[in-house]
Amino acid sequence: MKRAMWILWPSFLVGGMAEGIFFSMLDPSDLNLFGQPLELSRNAIYTIGFFLFWALGALSSALTCWLQQGANTAGAADG
Amino acid sequence: MDCRVKAGSAAARARKPAGTAVDAGGETETSLYEVRQKIYPRAVHGWFARWRLVLVLATQLIFYGLPWLTWNARPAVLFDLAARKFYIFGLVLWPQDFIFLTGLLVISALSLFLFTAVAGRLFCGYACPQTVYTEIFMWIEHKVEGDRLQRMRLDRGPAGAAWFGRKTLKHGLWIAIALWTGFTFVGYFTPIRVLASEVAAWSLGPWETFWILFYSFATYGNAGWMREQVCKYMCPYARFQSAMFDRDTLTITYDAQRGEPRGARSRSADRARLGVGDCVDCGICVQVCPTGIDIRKGLQYECIGCAACIDGCNQVMDKMGYGRGLIRYSTQNAVAAKQDARYMWRRVLRLRTLIYGALLLGIVAALLGALYLRTPLKVDVIRDRAALARETRDGMIENVYRLQIMNTSEHARRLTIGASGAPGLQVIAAQPVAVAGATTRMVTVTVRANPADVKRGSYDIRFHVADLDDAGLRVDEKSRFFMR
Numbered sequence: 142m143k144r145a146m147w148i149l150w151p152s153f154l155v156g157g158m159a160e161g162i163f164f165s166m167l168d169p170s171d172l173n174l175f176g177q178p179l180e181l182s183r184n185a186i187y188t189i190g191f192f193l194f195w196a197l198g199a200l201s202s203a204l205t206c207w208l209q210q211g212a213n214t215a216g217a218a219d220g
Numbered sequence: 221m222d223c224r225v226k227a228g229s230a231a232a233r234a235r236k237p238a239g240t241a242v243d244a245g246g247e248t249e250t251s252l253y254e255v256r257q258k259i260y261p262r263a264v265h266g267w268f269a270r271w272r273l274v275l276v277l278a279t280q281l282i283f284y285g286l287p288w289l290t291w292n293a294r295p296a297v298l299f300d301l302a303a304r305k306f307y308i309f310g311l312v313l314w315p316q317d318f319i320f321l322t323g324l325l326v327i328s329a330l331s332l333f334l335f336t337a338v339a340g341r342l343f344c345g346y347a348c349p350q351t352v353y354t355e356i357f358m359w360i361e362h363k364v365e366g367d368r369l370q371r372m373r374l375d376r377g378p379a380g381a382a383w384f385g386r387k388t389l390k391h392g393l394w395i396a397i398a399l400w401t402g403f404t405f406v407g408y409f410t411p412i413r414v415l416a417s418e419v420a421a422w423s424l425g426p427w428e429t430f431w432i433l434f435y436s437f438a439t440y441g442n443a444g445w446m447r448e449q450v451c452k453y454m455c456p457y458a459r460f461q462s463a464m465f466d467r468d469t470l471t472i473t474y475d476a477q478r479g480e481p482r483g484a485r486s487r488s489a490d491r492a493r494l495g496v497g498d499c500v501d502c503g504i505c506v507q508v509c510p511t512g513i514d515i516r517k518g519l520q521y522e523c524i525g526c527a528a529c530i531d532g533c534n535q536v537m538d539k540m541g542y543g544r545g546l547i548r549y550s551t552q553n554a555v556a557a558k559q560d561a562r563y564m565w566r567r568v569l570r571l572r573t574l575i576y577g578a579l580l581l582g583i584v585a586a587l588l589g590a591l592y593l594r595t596p597l598k599v600d601v602i603r604d605r606a607a608l609a610r611e612t613r614d615g616m617i618e619n620v621y622r623l624q625i626m627n628t629s630e631h632a633r634r635l636t637i638g639a640s641g642a643p644g645l646q647v648i649a650a651q652p653v654a655v656a657g658a659t660t661r662m663v664t665v666t667v668r669a670n671p672a673d674v675k676r677g678s679y680d681i682r683f684h685v686a687d688l689d690d691a692g693l694r695v696d697e698k699s700r701f702f703m704r
């Protein structure tokens with residue numbers, strides 16, 4: 142389960158950073174989705190945005206873990 | 221390091237049952253996160269423990285208290301994300317002031333570097349929320365379940381009514397604190413009094429409810445369950461701190477030259493004759509350690525510098541009638557050279573700390589300067605591109621602009637708008653323009669020129685927005701004026 146920590150935690154930090162940078166430059170009420178303005182409150186968009194960033198980060202961390210694991214079992218020779 | 225959980229990894233070697241017969245027994249707890257030896261830190265009293273308590277109280281007083289303070293009839297500190305404005309006492313920050321927040325982050329980071337280079341993980345041991353909440357939660361645990369031995373017995377014994385009662389009480393208290401923490405956290409983003417009345421009326425919005433619960437859950441999980449694992453496996457600072465350490469950094473150090481060879485002996489025994497050092501191998505330093513390491517093995521990255529082992533060992537030294545400080549704050553150089561504190565303090569000023577210090581001072585000064593010089597008024601000129609110029613019935617040429625005026629201070633302003641850049645420009649707008657504190661107002665402005673005075677072509681003009689009541693405040697903003 143340490144792996145879960147390794148995947149969820151760094152992505153949480155990165156998600157927080159991405160959220161901060163993204164929304165300090167962009168006003169969520171200016172965002173459009175498929176040409177339609179988002180019919181959500183700013184707080185709703187902040188929250189959804191944060192979890193989106195987090196999920197993306199987690200996906201990346203999970204892939205890294207997965208690739209590394211494969212590399213270690215497959216290529217013991219090249220250490 | 222790869223992502224697999226290996227036996228014999230840091231986790232597995234983290235905890236060995238501490239020496240004496242009564243204490244022999246580390247409980248293996250199959251937790252959600254990993255198989256780890258549950259750590260039962262022993263409570264400790266002493267100088268550093270007292271300081272830790274003071275800091276826990278101080279940081280929590282600030283954290284829980286700040287959202288309740290008011291300033292100009294609004295919360296003193298409020299990160300109003302919904303309105304995209306941050307209030308910090310007399311200061312109102314807008315998205316345009318992003319640079320100040322960045323500056324603040326850089327300052328925090330540099331301070332952390334400086335502190336780390338000088339005094340190691342002071343932040344971890346005394347101020348990090350993870351440590352502070354763990355401290356609070358452990359205090360509750362201690363009060364409810366008793367001291368270290370009682371806790372171990374309780375966990376090993378049958379899950380009877382007493383067990384159930386104590387566990388329920390402990391978790392109830394933990395959850396209560398966690399909820400209060402979550403509530404306070406959200407209180408930094410929504411005025412806390414409004415939030416409180418919403419909670420009382422059971423009418424919290426979905427997002428606020430969600431974030432309160434989310435933060436509470438994180439607090440409860442991190443301080444109640446994860447504890448030292450957060451520092452060991454999750455904290456990036458714990459990993460890169462070694463880059464900021466050098467041989468003159470203050471760390472928790474066991475004086476091996478003095479302590480070894482360790483061994484049990486009676487109080488009255490003659491150390492010289494027995495050929496033993498000062499360490500009586502009582503294992504207290506290991507028992508009190510919240511991360512469950514043995515500091516006598518040297519500095520390890522798990523050590524959060526909480527100094528609990530110093531307090532613990534000093535008690536033992538007092539009992540034995542030996543000098544204190546077998547474990548103490550010291551630097552690698554000082555211990556190696558058998559030097560005292562004076563030597564250490566002289567080495568505090570060295571190239572690394574001077575550079576960190578100079579950078580820090582420079583950035584703080586620049587930021588304060590910029591804050592001081594920041595004009596409390598911002599103007600954006602937006603012009604209608606489609607309609608360049610139009611002619612009025614009496615033959616004058618008009619251009620229409622929209623001025624977005626932002627009053628970033630907290631009091632209302634009365635403003636006048638003027639224009640220059642071509643002969644005889646007239647500004648037609650309802651003047652003076654009133655802009656309430658910390659608001660933005662869009663004003664439509666018509667600028668008019670007489671073709672008799674101004675030739676065809678386009679002109680660079682400037683709008684002058686000035687405060688009627690404050691002669692020193694004037695903002696100029698460029699635009700273009702077209703004579704057909």
Ligand code: SF4
Nearest residue numbers: 499500502503505533
């Ligand atoms: S507390 Fe002090 S005397 Fe006891 S084992 Fe640790 S270093 Fe030795």
Ligand code: SF4
Nearest residue numbers: 509523524526527529
């Ligand atoms: S070794 Fe000492 S200072 Fe380090 S974490 Fe353990 S008790 Fe705290």
